[in-house]
Amino acid sequence: MAQNDALVVVPGTGYLWTDATGATAPTPTQLATFVSAGTVPGSYTAIGHTDLDNIVSFSQTGGDTAVKGSWQVSSLRTILTSKPVDSFTVKSLQMLDKDVLKLYHGGGTAGTGTFDVPDTPAIQYRSVVLVMVDGTVPLALWASNCSIARDSNLEASPTDLMKIPLKFTPVKNSTNPVFRWISASLA
Numbered sequence: 001m002a003q004n005d006a007l008v009v010v011p012g013t014g015y016l017w018t019d020a021t022g023a024t025a026p027t028p029t030q031l032a033t034f035v036s037a038g039t040v041p042g043s044y045t046a047i048g049h050t051d052l053d054n055i056v057s058f059s060q061t062g063g064d065t066a067v068k069g070s071w072q073v074s075s076l077r078t079i080l081t082s083k084p085v086d087s088f089t090v091k092s093l094q095m096l097d098k099d100v101l102k103l104y105h106g107g108g109t110a111g112t113g114t115f116d117v118p119d120t121p122a123i124q125y126r127s128v129v130l131v132m133v134d135g136t137v138p139l140a141l142w143a144s145n146c147s148i149a150r151d152s153n154l155e156a157s158p159t160d161l162m163k164i165p166l167k168f169t170p171v172k173n174s175t176n177p178v179f180r181w182i183s184a185s186l187a
Contacts, residue, residue, distance in 0.1 A: 007185060009139055011132035014055060016090055017044035021145045022173060023127035028184035031131065031138040044129060047100060051091035051163055056130065058088045086179070087169040088130065088141075089151045095162045103148045104164050124148045128168055140182040145173030 017040060026034075030041035040046060050056075063084030069076045092100045098110035106121025128146040132139045151167035170179040 009132065009134045009137075011055060011134060011139075013133045014050070015129075015131040015133075016047045016050060017129040017131070018047060018126040018148075019044045021125050021127055022176075023144070025142040025144070025176075025180055025182060026129060026140060028138075028182060028187075031140055031182060032184065034131070035133055035136050035138050044127075045099075047090075047092055047103075047166075048094040048097060049092070051093060051161075054091055056088050056090050056132075058086070060087070061085050085169065087167055089165055089167050090130070091155070091163040091165045093161045093163060095154075095164060100164055100166075103166055104150045104154075106149065121149075125171075128170075130168075137185070138183065139185075141179055142182055143168070143170035143179040144176035146170050 015034075019042065023044065024042060026041040026044070030039075033039050034041065061084070062082040063080070064082045065078050066081050067075050067078050092104075094100050098108075098115055101110075101115050101117075102108050103124050105117045106123060107118040109116045109118075125145060125147055128143045128148070130141045147169045149167050149169075151165035153165075155163035155165070172178055
């Protein structure tokens with residue numbers, strides 16, 4: 001692969017959209033339209049403001065390997081001993097948002113000026129698009145089916161915005177890939 005300065009990404013701004021599980025992936029053209037006109041594709045909705053200091057944190061569990069050898073060659077082959085599971089964490093800043101609270105608390109009921117946390121939380125599932133924009137160039141990660149749950153404790157400080165850490169784990173859905181990277185530059 002040749003060095004190409006145009007393929008580096010600085011995610012200056014970003015957005016997180018959700019929709020019902022199984023929603024269609026946005027196209028590179030739809031992402032470009034979003035950047036130029038602010039039109040979110042399909043029926044995706046933004047979860048709103050997210051933390052600027054810790055934009056997104058990608059992680060993986062599993063994916064362990066072991067080296068297998070023979071008497072003649074001690075490092076004959078490397079095998080995967082557990083499948084990797086990718087996830088990412090985003091810290092929402094919209095504490096007073098019933099949809100964000102449902103994602104964090106595993107459900108719940110919104111009333112007039114209230115939000116009741118469920119006795120038994122349940123993992124929430126949605127289609128998710130994480131959009132990162134470098135100037136006017138979008139790069140997105142799409143998951144047709146993503147489990148969403150709290151990642152850690154709510155963060156509160158008298159000198160900062162409250163933060164609600166949400167963990168998004170793409171899971172297999174039908175014939176769609178676990179997740180997909182989308183950018184016109186990948187053509």
